[in-house]
Amino acid sequence: MSAPKIRNFASLRNIGSLSNVSSLKRSTRFLPVVPSVVLLVLFLLAPVVWSFVSSFTDVSLSGKSARNPVWVGLDNYARMIGDPSFPASVWLTVVFVAASAVVGQNILGLGLALLMSRAGRAISAVAGIAVVSAWILPEIVAAFAAYAYFNRDGTLNQLLAAIGLEGTDWLYSFPMTAIILANLWRGTAFSMLVYRAALAAVPRDISEAALMDGAGSWQRLAFITLPVIRSSIATNLMLITLQTLAVFTLIWIMTAGGPANASTTLPVLAYQEAFKFGDIGYGTAVASVIIVIGSVFGIAYVRLLRQERP
Amino acid sequence: MNPKGIRRRTRLAADAALAVVALCFVLPLLWLVLAAVDTEAGHEINWPASPSFANFTSILTPDLLFRPLANSFLLSAGTACVNLVVAVLAAYPLSRFQSRFNKPYLYAVLFATSLPITAIMVPVYGLFVQLHLLDSMAATIFFMATTTLPMAIWMTRNFIDSIPLELEEAAWVDGASGMMGLRTVVLPLMRQGLGVVFIFVFIQAWGNFFIPFILLLSASKQPAAVSIFGFFGQHGAVAYGQLAAFSILYSIPVLVLYALVSRGSGDSFALSGAMKG
Numbered sequence: 001m002s003a004p005k006i007r008n009f010a011s012l013r014n015i016g017s018l019s020n021v022s023s024l025k026r027s028t029r030f031l032p033v034v035p036s037v038v039l040l041v042l043f044l045l046a047p048v049v050w051s052f053v054s055s056f057t058d059v060s061l062s063g064k065s066a067r068n069p070v071w072v073g074l075d076n077y078a079r080m081i082g083d084p085s086f087p088a089s090v091w092l093t094v095v096f097v098a099a100s101a102v103v104g105q106n107i108l109g110l111g112l113a114l115l116m117s118r119a120g121r122a123i124s125a126v127a128g129i130a131v132v133s134a135w136i137l138p139e140i141v142a143a144f145a146a147y148a149y150f151n152r153d154g155t156l157n158q159l160l161a162a163i164g165l166e167g168t169d170w171l172y173s174f175p176m177t178a179i180i181l182a183n184l185w186r187g188t189a190f191s192m193l194v195y196r197a198a199l200a201a202v203p204r205d206i207s208e209a210a211l212m213d214g215a216g217s218w219q220r221l222a223f224i225t226l227p228v229i230r231s232s233i234a235t236n237l238m239l240i241t242l243q244t245l246a247v248f249t250l251i252w253i254m255t256a257g258g259p260a261n262a263s264t265t266l267p268v269l270a271y272q273e274a275f276k277f278g279d280i281g282y283g284t285a286v287a288s289v290i291i292v293i294g295s296v297f298g299i300a301y302v303r304l305l306r307q308e309r310p
Numbered sequence: 311m312n313p314k315g316i317r318r319r320t321r322l323a324a325d326a327a328l329a330v331v332a333l334c335f336v337l338p339l340l341w342l343v344l345a346a347v348d349t350e351a352g353h354e355i356n357w358p359a360s361p362s363f364a365n366f367t368s369i370l371t372p373d374l375l376f377r378p379l380a381n382s383f384l385l386s387a388g389t390a391c392v393n394l395v396v397a398v399l400a401a402y403p404l405s406r407f408q409s410r411f412n413k414p415y416l417y418a419v420l421f422a423t424s425l426p427i428t429a430i431m432v433p434v435y436g437l438f439v440q441l442h443l444l445d446s447m448a449a450t451i452f453f454m455a456t457t458t459l460p461m462a463i464w465m466t467r468n469f470i471d472s473i474p475l476e477l478e479e480a481a482w483v484d485g486a487s488g489m490m491g492l493r494t495v496v497l498p499l500m501r502q503g504l505g506v507v508f509i510f511v512f513i514q515a516w517g518n519f520f521i522p523f524i525l526l527l528s529a530s531k532q533p534a535a536v537s538i539f540g541f542f543g544q545h546g547a548v549a550y551g552q553l554a555a556f557s558i559l560y561s562i563p564v565l566v567l568y569a570l571v572s573r574g575s576g577d578s579f580a581l582s583g584a585m586k587g
Contacts, residue, residue, distance in 0.1 A: 029407055029488050032399035033415070036463060039396060043456035044422055044430070051433035059436070112331060119324035123332075130332040133339065136568045138517035140535050141342070141557040148345075148550075149338040151353035158354055159337075185335060217320075239424070246426035249519045267428040274432040275524075283432045290429035298424035302417050 048291055055285035061278035069281065076285035085261055085269065086286070093245065093265040095176060100183040101244035106237060108184065109191025113199050114221070128192075135189030143253035146182035147171070150254065175255040175263035182250055187243065191236055198232035199225070231308055238301040245294055266290050345554035352550055365555035374537075374552075375559065382533035382560070385451060385522065386515035392455035393511045394504060397462035402492045404463075405470040406478070416467070422460035431524050438525060445527040454521055458511045465510070469503035470496060509571050513564045534560040 055076055059069035080086045112131065116124040134142060149155045150170040157167030170178045202225060210220050226233070248267045251257065257264035257272060264272070266286060274283025345351035346365055348358030369375050404412055434453065435444075443449035477499075478491035486494065497504070519535040526532050538560065541553035 030403050030409060030411075032403055032489070035396045036400035036459060039452065039456045039459060040419075040422060043434070043453045044425060047430040047433040047437055048425075050437055051430065054433065054436060108331075112328070115324045115328050115331075118320050119328050120321060123325045123328050127328040127332040127335075130335040132568070132572075133565070134335055136513065136564055137561050138519070138535055138557075138564065140517075140519040140538055141561050144538075144553065144557060145338045145342050148341045148353045153353040155337055155341055155355050185338060242424045242426060246428040248428040267426070270429065270432050274435070280432065280436055284436070287429045287432045290426055294424065294426040294429060295421075298421045301424050302420050305420065306417070 051284045051288050051291060054281055055288045057281050059280045059284075061275070061280055063278075065281075072281070076282050079282065080285060080289075085264070088261065089264050089266055089269045089286075090289075092176065092263065096180060096183070096247075096265050097241055097244045100180040101187065101240040102237060104180065104184040105188045105191045105240050105244075106233075108188045109236075110195045110233075112188070112192045113195035114225075116196060117199055131192055132189045134185050135187065139186075139249045140253065142186050143182075143250045146178075146185065146250065147254050150178040150182070171255055172259055175259065179251050179254055179263055182254060183244060183247060186250060187240065190243070191240060194232055194236045194239075195229070198229040202228050231304070234304055235301070238297055238304065242294060242297050242301070245290065245297075266293075342554045342557055345550050346558050347551075349551050351554060365551040366559070369552050369556050369559075374540075375556065377530065378532060378534040378537035379560065381447075381531060381537075382516055382535065384447065385454065385533050386512045388447075388451040389454045389458065389515040390508045390511040392452060393458055393462040394508055396455070396459060397466040397507065398492070398497070398504070400463050401466035401470055402496065403488075405467050406475070406488070416464075419460045419463050423464060427457045428520055431520060435524050444525065445531065447526070447531055450522060450525045453525065454515050454518065455511075457521070458514055462507050462511055465507050466500075466503070469500045469507075473499050506571055509567050513567055516564050 054069070056071060056073060057069040058065045058072045058075070060066050112127065116127065119127075137145075151157075152167070152169040152172075154170075156170065160167040168174070206228070207220055207224055210224050215223070246267060247265070248271065251263060251265060251268055252271075255263045257268040267290060270283050270286040270290065272283075273286060274280050341353075341355050344355050344358065347361040347363065348356060349362065349364050350356075350359070351365075404416060438444045438446075438449065438453075441449075473496055477495045478486075481491045481495050482488070517535065522533050523536050523539075526536065529537070534556075538553065538556055541549050541556060
């Protein structure tokens with residue numbers, strides 16, 4: 001990465017002296033970056049700032065405080081700590097991210113990639129298409145399919161009945177299990193693709209040398225493959241955590257956060273407070289918490305990539 | 311047992327495991343297909359008593375299908391075009407010219423790729439209300455484009471980085487300006503990369519539900535992702551067969567686009583720009 005950069009720089013200086021790049025040209029050549037800066041500031045930075053600012057007000061969707069919001073200081077945050085639905089929602093978010101992404105998607109994705117490197121080409125391709133299609137479908141379609149699957153009369157209970165087990169109303173009795181499994185189904189393709197690419201880049205001779213030394217396949221996995229792809233594992237964990245933290249549509253369609261907040265993760269809570277109850281101030285306070293959590297992972301992600309390419 | 315026998319046994323075990331996983335992943339989609347050809351469809355999977363395309367023909371109306379799909383297309387193509395133009399303009403100087411702002415800007419862009427967009431929808435709604443942009447197709451396109459722009463800039467810069475500088479130098483020596491070098495040398499060389507970015511953004515915009523759900527209010531502007539909600543509950547009884555048929559027609563474009571790109575550049579196309587530094 002660094003070698004071509006140095007070469008670029010040297011050759012650019014040559015060009016500069018050759019064609020006499022004026023200082024005007026030098027200062028205008030970054031002008032094309034401006035549209036991107038404008039869009040990012042207007043539509044990403046401004047909403048983030050607006051989120052933090054209005055989380056200190058009582059701004060609402062309609063009524064008096066819609067036009068003249070009053071500064072309420074830390075009231076929204078105090079309410080958040082006092083309100084039992086907020087800590088519950090944080091806990092559900094942690095469970096959702098940990099179970100469906102960090103453990104589920106990550107391990108299943110790695111497992112699939114490892115299996116594909118050993119299985120026949122045709123079956124690998126078919127399995128790849130099956131896993132990827134759940135991921136590439138529009139999110140609302142995937143959500144409806146998952147809703148029907150876990151419904152009381154749905155496919156899952158039909159299958160259970162076929163082997164003599166009695167099903168249950170999954171979306172009502174076990175909403176978290178249902179959305180965790182649905183998100184596992186929806187998102188595993190990403191980890192699988194990351195790990196397939198990572199495994200393809202593992203040098204064959206290291207693994208073969210270990211095989212010669214008598215290492216079993218589990219030993220080769222633990223002491224060779226996993227250490228070699230550890231940066232892919234770290235990056236993947238970061239990205240799927242961020243993606244899962246932001247999941248809204250799947251949960252909204254399947255359970256709408258219910259029953260009685262039993263599957264209300266933070267994005268669903270922020271939406272409900274802001275749009276269902278019209279309390280934009282409190283909604284943005286919840287949104288600000290998600291932004292802060294996301295930023296922590298975002299910064300970790302940037303640092304991780306920076307370490308990889310000094 | 312000899313090594314060859316062990317390898318064959320591992321392969322058979324791997325084949326079997328993959329077949330089971332593939333079946334589990336396909337099962338939830340089976341309902342979509344069977345319900346679409348069943349006019350009496352409910353939540354359960356049933357072999358339809360009399361399979362027919364009646365669900366498909368009954369939704370082939372401007373209100374139910376064509377206008378929502380046209381809106382989806384406008385939204386996605388607009389988003390992809392804005393992304394492409396803005397990302398190429400930004401990525402070119404960032405790749406080719408040295409400045410002390412390059413690194414901080416690129417890291418800010420990388421950081422922005424990880425911002426949870428669903429979290430900022432509440433403040434974005436507030437912002438759109440204040441700027442009187444609610445229910446505006448153009449504003450929604452620009453906002454949607456901004457949510458994928460960081461990734462598009464990052465991918466585009468990687469593509470430009472991989473094009474050797476010597477070709478442009480030759481053009482510069484001949485008196486071309488920096489931007490002419492971009493147009494005459496770089497863009498033609500990265501046509502395939504630009505196609506990948508375009509399709510990547512298009513697929514994301516096409517499938518996005520939450521952003522148009524919040525920002526576009528009138529039914530005449532809503533894309534398929536939001537209008538599909540109409541089959542669901544609001545009219546009392548849910549037309550599951552039509553919902554499934556609509557879902558299939560709405561999903562076909564992204565499946566085709568994905569197949570197109572993954573055949574051209576391998577499975578991990580979406581990650582090629584994102585994962586590699």
